[in-house]
Amino acid sequence: MLTERQLLILRAIIDDYIQTAQPVGSRTLSKRDDLSFSSATIRNDMADLEDLGLIEKPHTSAGRIPSEIGYRYYVDHLVETKIIDERETYHLGERLRASAQESEVLIRQAADLLSDLTNYTTVALGPNSQMNRLARIDLMPLDERRGVVLIVTDQGHVEHRTVVFESPMAPDLVEQTIRFLNDRLKGTPLGQLKFRIGEEVSNLRLAHQEQFEFMMQLIQSTVGVQHPASLYLGGKKNIFNQPEFQTLDTLRPFLEWIDEQERLTDWLESLPNREIYVSIGSENGIVALQNCSVITSDYTLDGQTFGTIAMIGPTRMDYRHGVQMMGQIIEALRRTKLEE
Amino acid sequence: MLTERQLLILRAIIDDYIQTAQPVGSRTLSKRDDLSFSSATIRNDMADLEDLGLIEKPHTSAGRIPSEIGYRYYVDHLVETKIIDERETYHLGERLRASAQESEVLIRQAADLLSDLTNYTTVALGPNSQMNRLARIDLMPLDERRGVVLIVTDQGHVEHRTVVFESPMAPDLVEQTIRFLNDRLKGTPLGQLKFRIGEEVSNLRLAHQEQFEFMMQLIQSTVGVQHPASLYLGGKKNIFNQPEFQTLDTLRPFLEWIDEQERLTDWLESLPNREIYVSIGSENGIVALQNCSVITSDYTLDGQTFGTIAMIGPTRMDYRHGVQMMGQIIEALRRTKLEE
DNA sequence: ATTAGCACTCATATTTACTGAGTGCTAATC
DNA sequence: GATTAGCACTCAGTAAATATGAGTGCTAAT
Numbered sequence: 001m002l003t004e005r006q007l008l009i010l011r012a013i014i015d016d017y018i019q020t021a022q023p024v025g026s027r028t029l030s031k032r033d034d035l036s037f038s039s040a041t042i043r044n045d046m047a048d049l050e051d052l053g054l055i056e057k058p059h060t061s062a063g064r065i066p067s068e069i070g071y072r073y074y075v076d077h078l079v080e081t082k083i084i085d086e087r088e089t090y091h092l093g094e095r096l097r098a099s100a101q102e103s104e105v106l107i108r109q110a111a112d113l114l115s116d117l118t119n120y121t122t123v124a125l126g127p128n129s130q131m132n133r134l135a136r137i138d139l140m141p142l143d144e145r146r147g148v149v150l151i152v153t154d155q156g157h158v159e160h161r162t163v164v165f166e167s168p169m170a171p172d173l174v175e176q177t178i179r180f181l182n183d184r185l186k187g188t189p190l191g192q193l194k195f196r197i198g199e200e201v202s203n204l205r206l207a208h209q210e211q212f213e214f215m216m217q218l219i220q221s222t223v224g225v226q227h228p229a230s231l232y233l234g235g236k237k238n239i240f241n242q243p244e245f246q247t248l249d250t251l252r253p254f255l256e257w258i259d260e261q262e263r264l265t266d267w268l269e270s271l272p273n274r275e276i277y278v279s280i281g282s283e284n285g286i287v288a289l290q291n292c293s294v295i296t297s298d299y300t301l302d303g304q305t306f307g308t309i310a311m312i313g314p315t316r317m318d319y320r321h322g323v324q325m326m327g328q329i330i331e332a333l334r335r336t337k338l339e340e
Numbered sequence: 341m342l343t344e345r346q347l348l349i350l351r352a353i354i355d356d357y358i359q360t361a362q363p364v365g366s367r368t369l370s371k372r373d374d375l376s377f378s379s380a381t382i383r384n385d386m387a388d389l390e391d392l393g394l395i396e397k398p399h400t401s402a403g404r405i406p407s408e409i410g411y412r413y414y415v416d417h418l419v420e421t422k423i424i425d426e427r428e429t430y431h432l433g434e435r436l437r438a439s440a441q442e443s444e445v446l447i448r449q450a451a452d453l454l455s456d457l458t459n460y461t462t463v464a465l466g467p468n469s470q471m472n473r474l475a476r477i478d479l480m481p482l483d484e485r486r487g488v489v490l491i492v493t494d495q496g497h498v499e500h501r502t503v504v505f506e507s508p509m510a511p512d513l514v515e516q517t518i519r520f521l522n523d524r525l526k527g528t529p530l531g532q533l534k535f536r537i538g539e540e541v542s543n544l545r546l547a548h549q550e551q552f553e554f555m556m557q558l559i560q561s562t563v564g565v566q567h568p569a570s571l572y573l574g575g576k577k578n579i580f581n582q583p584e585f586q587t588l589d590t591l592r593p594f595l596e597w598i599d600e601q602e603r604l605t606d607w608l609e610s611l612p613n614r615e616i617y618v619s620i621g622s623e624n625g626i627v628a629l630q631n632c633s634v635i636t637s638d639y640t641l642d643g644q645t646f647g648t649i650a651m652i653g654p655t656r657m658d659y660r661h662g663v664q665m666m667g668q669i670i671e672a673l674r675r676t677k678l679e680e
Numbered sequence: 681a682t683t684a685g686c687a688c689t690c691a692t693a694t695t696t697a698c699t700g701a702g703t704g705c706t707a708a709t710c
Numbered sequence: 711g712a713t714t715a716g717c718a719c720t721c722a723g724t725a726a727a728t729a730t731g732a733g734t735g736c737t738a739a740t
C-alpha cells in the first residue's frame with residue numbers, strides 16, 4: 001500500500017514527465033512547492049515505488065520515468081473521469097453544429113476538433129451501414145445496358161454501384177423489379193439485404209423470368225458488397241511534435257500503421273464497447289502502438305448508437321486532459337440533434 | 341557542345357548516382373567497362389561538365405552528383421520516351437481489368453499498380469464530376485421532413501446530400517418538382533447545375549409557389565456544393581525506403597504535403613495538360629517537393645479524357661524506368677473498356 | 681590528347697577526456 | 711524511527727583531438 005507521500009511523489013513524477021518528456025530526478029521534485037521533503041527522502045520513496053514497478057530508470061544515473069504499471073495506477077486512481085464542464089460542452093456543441101446536419105461531416109469535424117483540443121491524433125469510425133434499414137432501392141438507367149443501383153437507408157446513407165447488363169433493359173421490367181424490391185424489402189437492415197433478395201426471388205415467378213432473375217442476381221451481388229464503415233483521421237501531423245517520435249524508428253511504424261485504413265477499421269471495431277476506455281502502451285496489443293496510449297469511446301449521435309472514436313498519443317500523454325476532452329466531445333455529440 | 345566521351349561520363353554519373361545515392365568519383369567511373377579511360381582523363385571531363393552546370397560536388401573531396409540541370413539534360417536527351425512494350429502493356433491491362441468496371445476502383449488500382457512497379461509514390465486524380473452531365477436527379481423522402489437529394493451522372497457517378505425541410509413535404513409537390521427538374525436539366529453539366537436551376541425557377545410559377553421555391557432553393561444549394569474530384573494515393577510508404585528521406589527534416593515536409601488532399605488536388609489540376617511530363621526538383625515550384633521529381637500524365641479511360649496521374653520520387657529517381665512505366669500504365673488505361 | 685604522380689581537402693570515424701545530473705548508502709540529526 | 715546531510719559512484723552526452731581515406735586539381739611526362 002502506498003503512503004500519502006509516495007502517492008504525491010508518483011503523481012508528481014508522472015505529471016512532470018508528461019510535461020517535459022525528461023526523466024525526473026529527486027532534486028527536481030524536492031524543489032516543487034507541494035513536496036517539501038529533502039531529495040534524500042524522496043529518493044527513498046522513489047526506490048520503494050520502483051520496487052513496486054510503478055516507476056523505472058532508463059539508466060543508473062538518470063531520473064525516473066513512469067512504467068506502464070505506473071501510468072495504469074495513475075489513470076485508475078489519480079485521474080478523475082467524467083467531469084463535464086457544461087459551458088465547455090455547450091461551446092463544443094456549437095462548434096459542431098455550425099458544421100452540418102450530414103452525420104458524416106459531423107463525425108469528421110468531431111475528430112478534427114478533438115485532435116485540435118488535445119494535439120493528439122484521432123480516429124473516428126462512422127456508423128456501420130449494415131445496421132441501417134433500407135428506405136429505398138432504385139435502379140437508374142444510364143444507357144440501354146448500364147445502370148446505377150442506388151440504395152438509400154433510413155439514416156440518409158447512400159450506397160451505389162454501376163451495373164452492366166447482358167442485354168438491353170426492358171423499362172417496364174426494370175420498373176416492375178424495383179417496385180417489387182421496394183415493396184418487399186423496405187426496412188430490411190442492409191446486412192441482410194443480400195440474403196433477403198435471394199429469398200424473395202425464389203418465392204416468385206414472373207413473366208420475363210429469365211431476364212428478371214439475371215437482374216436480381218446482379219442487384220443481389222451489388223448490395224452484397226461490404227462497404228466498410230467510414231473512417232476519419234484527425235490531426236495526423238500532431239505526431240511530428242511528440243518528442244518520442246523524432247526518430248524514424250519510432251515514427252515509421254506508427255505512420256505506416258495509421259495509414260492502413262482497413263486494419264484501422266478492424267481495430268476500432270474490435271475495441272471493447274465502453275464509454276471511455278484507456279489502453280496504455282503494450283496493453284493495446286499492437287506493435288506499432290507500443291509507445292502509444294489510446295483513449296477510446298463509443299459515441300452516440302442524436303441519441304442513437306453510432307460509432308467509435310479514438311485518441312492516440314504517446315504513452316506519456318496527458319491522460320487527465322485527454323479523458324476530459326473525450327468526455328466533452330462525446331457528450332456534445334450525444335446532445336447534437338441532426339435536424340435543424 | 342558535349343563530346344561523345346563527356347556524354348558517356350554524364351550518363352554514367354547519373355545512372356550510377358540513381359542506383360547508389362552516393363557521389364560518384366572518377367576512379368569508380370574509370371573502373372566501369374564502358375569507360376576505359378584513366379581517372380585523370382575522366383576528372384578533366386568532369387571538371388568541364390561541372391563548368392557547364394550539369395554536375396556538382398557536395399564538397400571539395402567528394403565525387404560528383406548530378407545537378408538539376410544535369411537531370412534535365414539526362415531526361416531530355418538520354419531517356420527515350422514512349423517505348424510501349426506490347427506484351428507488358430497487355431499484361432498490365434489484364435491486372436487492371438481483373439479489378440472492376442467501376443472507374444473509381446480502376447483508378448485506385450492503377451495508382452497502386454504504378455507505385456508497385458516503380459517503388460515511388462503515386463497520386464491519381466479521378467474525373468472531375470463537374471464535367472459529367474446530369475442523367476437524373478431525385479429526391480427520396482426519409483421521413484416527412486427529411487429527404488436525400490440524389491444526382492446521377494451519365495458516367496454513373498453519384499452525388500447525394502441529406503436535406504431537411506421546414507415543414508412536411510407534400511408528396512405530389514415533390515413529384516412535380518423532381519419531374520420538372522429532370523425534364524429541364526437532363527444533360528446539364530454538373531458544374532452549371534446550380535446556375536441552371538436558378539434560371540429555370542425564375543421562369544416558372546406553380547401552385548404551391550412558396551413551398552416550391554423553398555424546396556428549389558434547398559436543392560440548388562445542395563447541388564452547388566463543390567465535391568472535389570476523387571483522389572487516390574498509392575505507395576505512400578515507399579518514401580520511407582528512399583535514402584534521401586531518412587531524416588525528419590526531409591521526410592516531414594513531404595508527408596505533411598502529401599496528406600493535404602485539397603492542396604494535392606489543386607496541384608494536380610494545375611499541371612500542364614500533356615501526355616508525359618517530367619518536372620525536376622525546384623522546377624515544380626513546391627517547397628515540400630524541392631528534392632523530388634514528378635512524372636505526370638493525363639490519362640484517358642475507355643477513350644474518354646479522364647484525369648491526371650502523377651508519380652513522385654526523389655530527384656534521384658529512375659527517370660528511364662519511371663517514364664516507361666507511366667507510359668505503359670496510361671496506355672493500358674486507354675485500352676481498358678469499362679463494360680465487360 | 682592522355683595519363684601518372686602528388687600535394688591538398690574535407691567529411692567521417694575513433695579515441696579520449698570532461699561534465700553534470702542523477703543515484704544509493706551511511707551516519708548524523710530531529 | 712523517520713528524516714536529512716554528505717559523499718562516493720555511475721553513466722549519457724558533449725567536445726576536442728586525432729586518424730582515415732575517398733576524392734580532387736594541377737603539373738609534368740608519355
